[in-house]
Amino acid sequence: xxxxxxxxxxxxxxxxxxxxxxxxxxxxxxxxxxxxxxxxxxxxxxxxxxxxxxxxxxxxxxxxxxxxxxxxxxxxxxxxxxxxxxxxxxxxxxxxxxxxxxxxxxxxxxxxxxxxxxxxxxxxxxxxxxxxxxxxxxxxxxxxxxxxxxxxxxxxxxxxxxxxxxxxxxxxxxxxxxxxxxxxxxxxxxxxxxxxxxxxxxxxxxxxxxxxxxxxxxxxxxxxxxxxxxxxxxxxxxxxxxxxxxxxxxxxxxxxxxxxxxxxxxxxxxxxxxxxxxxxxxxxxxxxxxxxxxxxxxxxxxxxxxxxxxxxxxxxxxxxxxxxxxxxxxxxxxxxxxxxxxxxxxxxxxxxxxxxxxxxxxxxxxxxxxxxxxxxxxxxxxxxxxxxxxxxxxxxxxxxxxxxxxxxxxxx
Amino acid sequence: xxxxxxxxxxxxxxxxxxxxxxxxxxxxxxxxxxxxxxxxxxxxxxxxxxxxxxxxxxxxxxxxxxxxxxxxxxxxxxxxxxxxxxxxxxxxxxxxxxxxxxxxxxxxxxxxxxxxxxxxxxxxxxxxxxxxxxxxxxxxxxxxxxxxxxxxxxxxxxxxxxxxxxxxxxxxxxxxxxxxxxxxxxxxxxxxxxxxxxxxxxxxxxxxxxxxxxxxxxxxxxxxxxxxxxxxxxxxxxxxxxxxxxxxxxxxxxxxxxxxxxxxxxxxxxxxxxxxxxxxxxxxxxxxxxxxxxxxxxxxxxxxxxxxxxxxxxxxxxxxxxxxxxxxxxxxxxxxxxxxxxxxxxxxxxxxxxxxxxxxxxxxxxxxxxxxxxxxxxxxxxxxxxxxxxxxxxxxxxxxxxxxxxxxxxxx
Numbered sequence: 001x002x003x004x005x006x007x008x009x010x011x012x013x014x015x016x017x018x019x020x021x022x023x024x025x026x027x028x029x030x031x032x033x034x035x036x037x038x039x040x041x042x043x044x045x046x047x048x049x050x051x052x053x054x055x056x057x058x059x060x061x062x063x064x065x066x067x068x069x070x071x072x073x074x075x076x077x078x079x080x081x082x083x084x085x086x087x088x089x090x091x092x093x094x095x096x097x098x099x100x101x102x103x104x105x106x107x108x109x110x111x112x113x114x115x116x117x118x119x120x121x122x123x124x125x126x127x128x129x130x131x132x133x134x135x136x137x138x139x140x141x142x143x144x145x146x147x148x149x150x151x152x153x154x155x156x157x158x159x160x161x162x163x164x165x166x167x168x169x170x171x172x173x174x175x176x177x178x179x180x181x182x183x184x185x186x187x188x189x190x191x192x193x194x195x196x197x198x199x200x201x202x203x204x205x206x207x208x209x210x211x212x213x214x215x216x217x218x219x220x221x222x223x224x225x226x227x228x229x230x231x232x233x234x235x236x237x238x239x240x241x242x243x244x245x246x247x248x249x250x251x252x253x254x255x256x257x258x259x260x261x262x263x264x265x266x267x268x269x270x271x272x273x274x275x276x277x278x279x280x281x282x283x284x285x286x287x288x289x290x291x292x293x294x295x296x297x298x299x300x301x302x303x304x305x306x307x308x309x310x311x312x313x314x315x316x317x318x319x320x321x322x323x324x325x326x327x328x329x330x331x332x333x334x335x336x337x338x339x340x341x342x343x344x345x346x347x348x349x350x351x352x353x354x355x356x357x358x359x360x361x362x363x364x365x366x367x368x369x370x371x372x373x374x375x376x377x378x379x380x381x382x383x384x385x386x387x388x389x390x391x392x393x394x395x396x397x398x399x400x401x402x403x404x405x406x407x408x409x410x411x412x
Numbered sequence: 413x414x415x416x417x418x419x420x421x422x423x424x425x426x427x428x429x430x431x432x433x434x435x436x437x438x439x440x441x442x443x444x445x446x447x448x449x450x451x452x453x454x455x456x457x458x459x460x461x462x463x464x465x466x467x468x469x470x471x472x473x474x475x476x477x478x479x480x481x482x483x484x485x486x487x488x489x490x491x492x493x494x495x496x497x498x499x500x501x502x503x504x505x506x507x508x509x510x511x512x513x514x515x516x517x518x519x520x521x522x523x524x525x526x527x528x529x530x531x532x533x534x535x536x537x538x539x540x541x542x543x544x545x546x547x548x549x550x551x552x553x554x555x556x557x558x559x560x561x562x563x564x565x566x567x568x569x570x571x572x573x574x575x576x577x578x579x580x581x582x583x584x585x586x587x588x589x590x591x592x593x594x595x596x597x598x599x600x601x602x603x604x605x606x607x608x609x610x611x612x613x614x615x616x617x618x619x620x621x622x623x624x625x626x627x628x629x630x631x632x633x634x635x636x637x638x639x640x641x642x643x644x645x646x647x648x649x650x651x652x653x654x655x656x657x658x659x660x661x662x663x664x665x666x667x668x669x670x671x672x673x674x675x676x677x678x679x680x681x682x683x684x685x686x687x688x689x690x691x692x693x694x695x696x697x698x699x700x701x702x703x704x705x706x707x708x709x710x711x712x713x714x715x716x717x718x719x720x721x722x723x724x725x726x727x728x729x730x731x732x733x734x735x736x737x738x739x740x741x742x743x744x745x746x747x748x749x750x751x752x753x754x755x756x757x758x759x760x761x762x763x764x765x766x767x768x769x770x771x772x773x774x775x776x777x778x779x780x781x782x783x784x785x786x787x788x789x790x791x792x793x794x795x796x797x798x799x800x801x802x803x804x805x806x807x808x809x810x811x812x813x814x815x816x817x818x819x820x821x822x823x824x
Binding site for chain 2: 002023024025026027028029031033035036041067070071073074075102104105106107108170171172173174176177201204304305306307389390
């Protein structure tokens with residue numbers, strides 16, 4: 001891959017935010033130049049082998065999920081966390097059948113589990129991590145909660161990188177690009193605490209019977225403005241470096257995943273920044289991870305070559321996203337009266353604002369014994385399945401081994 | 413890549429048409445199974461190095477062309493044949509600047525030329541190939557004519573494979589998939605006379621403010637029906653194997669390109685089949701290439717993972733395409749009275765049909781001395797430019813060589 005060098009990097013405490021970088025060529029030819037970095041495919045493949053891609057899914061059209069799963073490179077492990085309906089038509093069952101069929105064809109490692117499986121809740125309870133459980137012991141609804149389940153499984157598999165891909169993507173092949181873009185980011189990273197966030201080149205909208213290639217959504221624009229303002233009010237210098245506040249398409253090192261806290265609902269993505277700003281923006285504080293502060297946190301923002309077309313979710317969704325995102329900024333430790341007043345003004349205009357509620361926060365997952373967590377799911381959770389890489393071939397090899405031993409014994 | 417095996421192959425004379433094959437995984441893991449073929453990326457890369465991708469362009473949005481050029485893998489050579497406006501804003505100039513800029517960044521080999529360059533016309537005239545020239549000696553308008561210019565340049569470069577990619581593709585990354593799909597087809601081919609045609613998984617249309625994922629366009633459906641009928645009326649067995657009659661996205665071996673004739677306008681793609689049917693469908697005839705008849709002609713039809721979204725061209729375009737396509741079938745040697753009557757009926761309904769005109773046909777390009785053709789463009793055509801692979805590095809190496817020699821002389 002040939003990718004632009006960031007022209008500028010903003011440093012805020014221990015956090016480095018690299019300016020947006022464009023993908024110049026997905027398959028490049030090992031020519032670098034002062035403006036662009038060439039990353040050989042072999043290096044990208046090395047990352048892919050240590051990479052889990054989590055696909056949260058909730059009643060998505062099965063065609064779309066099929067395309068997304070087919071687009072994720074073989075070397076990655078896929079973790080599907082479903083929160084789909086189980087009665088009426090059992091959508092989860094359809095998803096699992098699809099996963100099993102694709103594994104049969106491709107032999108790629110795929111895990112699947114249902115978010116509401118009582119045994120998943122039990123495994124969290126046993127791990128002493130109740131923060132995403134309902135009173136009845138079942139995991140709450142919510143994409144953030146599903147993402148945490150996926151991250152624990154990725155950790156249990158010993159993966160070094162964890163990425164996310166939505167299942168409602170109309171351009172299947174673009175998901176391949178996302179994964180390669182993530183990997184390219186990690187190839188450039190110098191710190192083991194790094195994150196890659198994608199910025200879509202265009203997000204086409206249907207406007208009167210035509211496609212209009214929008215570059216900026218209203219929610220992103222507003223969220224980014226306030227996240228930048230959080231930094232600016234502290235450094236005294238205005239910046240617009242941050243352009244991926246709401247990036248659902250993002251990936252991070254497992255080391256970084258371990259020290260983050262997670263917000264719920266639509267605020268999980270902007271909260272990554274708020275959480276990092278609060279921990280690392282103003283020097284060492286009580287909640288600062290000393291090792292990470294020393295190594296530094298690195299954030300890459302990559303502009304995809306592909307445009308992004310997904311399911312339209314309507315105005316309520318947009319307003320909820322905006323409220324979730326700005327609430328998270330409002331309650332940042334770094335948020336001063338000026339920014340707070342601005343946010344109230346912004347939201348007052350467009351929403352029936354019920355006051356700046358604090359989003360529930362789920363603390364770091366670092367202490368959870370993930371191999372025990374996965375073992376519990378494996379032994380008891382009805383909806384959990386792990387299809388291993390090259391399972392068919394392995395079985396055959398085992399068979400051969402078995403027969404070899406047998407014939408060996410016969411000869412003896 | 414992991415790709416479905418064709419479940420069925422229709423044989424018609426020396427022509428083998430493989431049933432549509434789905435892309436199961438773009439990046440696979442070297443596990444094959446009885447239903448799917450695994451093609452290692454190394455094999456695909458071997459093809460890419462011998463591959464030229466021709467991009468015909470006519471006043472396309474420069475953003476779209478930019479995306480398409482960035483998506484074509486580095487190992488291929490790109491040949492841009494422009495028929496864009498030169499006065500008012502000089503669109504060709506913008507395209508050439510873009511090409512030069514991208515070459516500067518990526519070092520990929522790119523050629524560009526303008527279809528209406530008088531020296532291009534002159535080169536054709538000198539080669540004794542006047543079939544695409546106006547009376548004034550300039551090449552006619554038309555995508556087919558541009559495609560022929562591109563093919564000659566590909567041949568001059570010694571390429572073994574020639575493919576096409578339209579410049580009005582809204583999903584840039586899908587062009588990468590097209591090229592990889594072509595290469596996968598050639599990896600599967602047993603005959604040196606082979607062609608790969610792509611079938612889009614979906615072709616989304618804006619229908620009332622929503623995207624509707626259409627699988628079949630009206631033109632394709634009708635063209636395919638009549639091309640299949642041409643075969644069926646001769647074999648006596650009904651078939652629906654052919655589903656890519658209008659595939660603008662197609663590629664072929666240079667050997668096959670050499671023995672084909674080319675129709676003009678929208679009928680160029682369906683005419684590939686008609687031309688092959690007429691030459692090879694009914695055993696050896698006067699116009700049959702004996703070598704190709706012996707080796708067999710192989711046609712692969714691959715269903716892309718990505719959907720296809722391009723510029724909407726309106727009803728006149730659709731009707732012209734339909735007329736062009738069916739005229740070509742109508743004038744096939746194999747077309748009997750029954751099929752002719754059916755075509756007249758079909759077109760009568762929807763068009764002001766002016767009678768079944770014969771599309772102008774351009775004979776094979778095999779006899780043209782392509783290296784002389786390119787030399788002429790190089791020496792005189794103002795719009796011709798060839799940016800070579802790794803030119804910057806080469807220049808630097810040459811400089812080093814030069815200094816080395818000089819210092820050598822000094823020492824002497």
